Amino acid sequence: MSFHAAVFIAVSLDGFIARPDGAIDWLTERGERAGDTGYDEFMAAIDTVVLGRKTFEKVLTFGFWPYAGKQVEVLSTTLPTDVDERVIVHRTVDGLVETLNDRGAKRIYADGGRIVQTFLRAGLLNELTITTVPVLIGQGIPLFGALDADIALTHNATRTLNEGFVQSDYTIRR
């Protein structure tokens, strides 16, 4: 593959990206005071966003489309392929990757727990920027999932934002 895939995501200290029902109130209520998270700079370099169904449906509730100007690919076995003209729905990881390569995607934003896990297991992920929010929420949708083998990472940098957010950059080792 010729593309570079990165994750930019916030997690509770106990490793969840959302509550069981998808709520991220614990993040947004603190995030407003966290200062510049680097998200805009990260997004400026992205040409393609890859989402799972749940993250796609969550984004639809935001009231605005956060991926304007980006190619958006959704991986889902259930969504109708004509669900939204702003996205392309893929049924399989192989089909998704073929499309990404065919189109010459360069920098991909892999968003949502399921896509992160799928990309990790498939060896498709290059970098992770994880912002840890200083709260334990006890249960929810985990960022990470089961693996067939350990995945070693190189830690590149860590910075502290406002509100006690701690942001670390990692590169996946191959």
Add this chain to the structure above:
Amino acid sequence: MSFHAAVFIAVSLDGFIARPDGAIDWLTERGERAGDTGYDEFMAAIDTVVLGRKTFEKVLTFGFWPYAGKQVEVLSTTLPTDVDERVIVHRTVDGLVETLNDRGAKRIYADGGRIVQTFLRAGLLNELTITTVPVLIGQGIPLFGALDADIALTHNATRTLNEGFVQSDYTIRR
């Protein structure tokens, strides 16, 4: 309560303190090159260590007793009370806390996932120092568990050690 309870623990980036069978090879093979983690300084201020059964049994495999000079309390419903003359076995959290207060314990090291979770849920924990190891192990014994409500923390400091270990100090908010 008059004591102050702290956690000082290492986790994989995906939040595990050990593999499903208790193995911590992913930690020890990297930890030797991590440099000074601050553990000795942390331990110097501790008078009492509280462990669950699994952590106690893990420690017994180390070949040395890492808590020399400390009072060691083990919380377990199954261990014989005379299992080891170096520890006192408690059947309940209430019994443990009563003993800690009676003896005037000042600074407690709560070690192991189960004890951390028990102390968190019981409102007994004051501080957490979490050292994140740059590896995903996919499955294992989690540091955190279910909660009845969110627990907010104050982030105090973060430092980067060798080998890409990232260590953060948090205080539990009350």
